[in-house]
Amino acid sequence: MELVGQQELLETAVRDLLASCDNDEDTSTILQRLATLKAKLANIRNTVECKAAAHDVFIERSQMLAAARHTIANIREQLKDAVTAEELSHLQCDLDRTRSDLMSFEACHPQMEELFHEAGITVHSRDKERAADVKDDVKQLLSDVENEEKKLKLCLQVIDLNILLSGVCNDLNEIGLVYLDDVDNLRMAVEVSHLLVLYFCVFFLVC
Numbered sequence: 001m002e003l004v005g006q007q008e009l010l011e012t013a014v015r016d017l018l019a020s021c022d023n024d025e026d027t028s029t030i031l032q033r034l035a036t037l038k039a040k041l042a043n044i045r046n047t048v049e050c051k052a053a054a055h056d057v058f059i060e061r062s063q064m065l066a067a068a069r070h071t072i073a074n075i076r077e078q079l080k081d082a083v084t085a086e087e088l089s090h091l092q093c094d095l096d097r098t099r100s101d102l103m104s105f106e107a108c109h110p111q112m113e114e115l116f117h118e119a120g121i122t123v124h125s126r127d128k129e130r131a132a133d134v135k136d137d138v139k140q141l142l143s144d145v146e147n148e149e150k151k152l153k154l155c156l157q158v159i160d161l162n163i164l165l166s167g168v169c170n171d172l173n174e175i176g177l178v179y180l181d182d183v184d185n186l187r188m189a190v191e192v193s194h195l196l197v198l199y200f201c202v203f204f205l206v207c
Contacts, residue, residue: 010037047119054119057112064101065137071098072144079151085159088152095152099145106138 014034021027071094078091112134116122 010034010041050115050119051121054115054121057115058121061105061112061134064105065134065141068098068102068141068145071095072141072148075148075152079148079155083155085156088156088159092149092152095145095149099142102138102142102145106135106142109135109138 011034014030017030021030075091075094078087083091
C-alpha cells in the first residue's frame with residue numbers, strides 16, 4: 001500500500017510539473033522518465049506481493065506440518081497408557097484428519113515450489129547447509145501416520161479379545177458350579193491366553 005501511495009504522489013507531482021512545462025522536449029523527457037519509474041515501481045510491487053504470498057503459504061504449511069507432528073507425538077504418548085475403544089476412535093479421527101492434510105499438502109507442493117521460485121525464496125534446513133526437502137518431510141510424516149494407525153488397530157483388536165475372553169470367563173464361572181474341577185483348568189488356560197495377548201500388545205507398542 002505504501003508503494004501505491006508513493007506512485008500516486010509521484011504521478012501527481014509529474015502532472016503538476018507538466019502543467020507548468022511549455023517545452024515539448026522537456027515534456028517528452030519527463031514522460032519517458034515517469035514511464036521508467038512506473039515500470040520499476042510495478043516490478044518492485046509485484047516482487048513484494050509475490051514474496052508476501054510465498055511467506056503466507058510458508059507459514060500456513062509450517063503450521064500444518066507442526067500440527068501433524070504434534071498429533072503423532074500425542075498419539076504415541078497416549079498409547080503408552082491403557083485406552084478405551086472410544087478414545088481410540090478419537091485418535092483415529094485425529095490420524096484421518098492429519099493424513100488428509102498431509103496428502104493435500106503433497107498435492108499442492110509443486111505449486112508451492114513454483115511460488116517460492118518466482119519469489120526467489122529458498123527454504124533451508126535447520127543446519128542451513130542445504131535446502132530443506134519438505135516433500136521428504138511429508139512422506140516421513142505419512143509413514144508415521146500409517147505406523148500409528150497399525151498400533152491403533154492392534155489396540156482395538158486387543159480390546160475386542162478382552163471382551164471375548166471376559167465373556168468366556170463369565171461363562172466358565174457359571175458352568176463351574178456344575179463342573180468345578182474341569183472348569184478350573186480351562187479357566188486357567190483362558191486367563192493365560194488373556195495375559196499373553198496383553199503382553200504381545202505392550203511389546204508391540206513399545207517396539
